[in-house]
Amino acid sequence: MSILEVLNREKIMAMIRGLRPDTVDRTVEALVQGGIRFLEVTTNTEGVYELVERLRQRYEGQLLIGIGTVLDADMAAKSIDAGAQFIVSPNLDEEVIAYGLRHEIDVFPGVMTPTEIVRAVNVGAKAVKVFPTGSLGGAAYLKEVRAPLDHIPMIASGSVGLNNLRNILDAGAIGVGIGGNLVKRQWIEAERFNEIQKLAREFMDIVAEFQAQSTGFLLSSSVAMEDPQGSRS
Template identity: 45%
Template sequence: MSGLDFSRDKVIAIVRGVPPQHADDVASALLAGGVRLIEVTLDTPGALHTIERWRRTSLPLRVGAGTVLGVREARDALLAGAEYLISPHTDEAIIACGREAGVPVFPGALTPTEIVRAHHAGASAVKVFPVGSVGGPGYLKDVLAPLGHVPLVAVGGVNAGNARAYLDAGAVALGVGGSLVDPGLVRGGRWDDLTGRARALVAACALTPLEENA
């Protein structure tokens, strides 16, 4: 479906605004908590360099580019090695760019009309954003009643407390930002606390931490 194993990994950590000097610590903390999918938003300082560097490491990351707003950004991200592209909106040109490169694209949409448009354009899955502002898991469940054939990723207000509800409503995966990669934890270098948040999400999603799969 998407080129990513959502049957194993259901949390996409959204790394936004993390200073370059802390990026590797954030990745290590997330991995220690069992989160392998990391989206680096392109409005983050040094985002492309971070994506490129992480792709060269032996860390078991699947790193993608987020906040992809146009084809130029999509191409730059692909050149840096992004394994998937995520946008806050639906742009058919971005979807086509990713498909041509054989890379999954998750465009943002909110209404049924937008979701179907993104799906018909070739989206690997559709990012329902900001889902927490329009009814949360209940909204997702209602949308999926007639659109159950469309894979949906819930983004916006997702946290350890409601993660299971979104999955039970039918989301194939979850994009989690500030409730996971909290700016305060990053500024304070509180990597153990960040790992703890990742573990809580993994547990809420009934995933298996990395060390148990070793």
């Protein structure tokens, strides 16, 4: 499966930003035990490149690991050398997208407007990160912008939590990036890693419910199309 196919199935991309090195391992393990299969580690995390290289070795086959807050082609090069399986940016940088294309690594650039969304895809992005989703209007904005652009896969990032995850998914997001609303710094500092695991499971339960209902709807629609008179017989 491609990166996007897996993201479309798993939905949740947990983001690690600025954690102390001595807390990262237990945090990632808690996320994995909670069902998380996508991890973004940002470049403003100490030792990010060495960290990603180590996590790739430890969680091979369990996690897809990318590097976020990639702002230029040099950072993209370092990310790929470290083993990043995808790259995420808060902005639209065409050089970063081009570098990813040359190395067959998906780049998810941050975009706000329809113009940026279309531009990103035109220069080679397979999906875009709508950021900051919360400030833009959340699910309502995503739904509106997808109306004319529903052929473009969109990842929602910014202020996504348990309270609005389902609405964001219903609005058509292929996946969501979640940082502090999942990787809670106060819990990490208090070594309450079991709480992070439990919270991760709550997020994944919402995803499972959404996927089950979406599949059921598709199956029902398929039956109706195959036998349009079945309900009348």
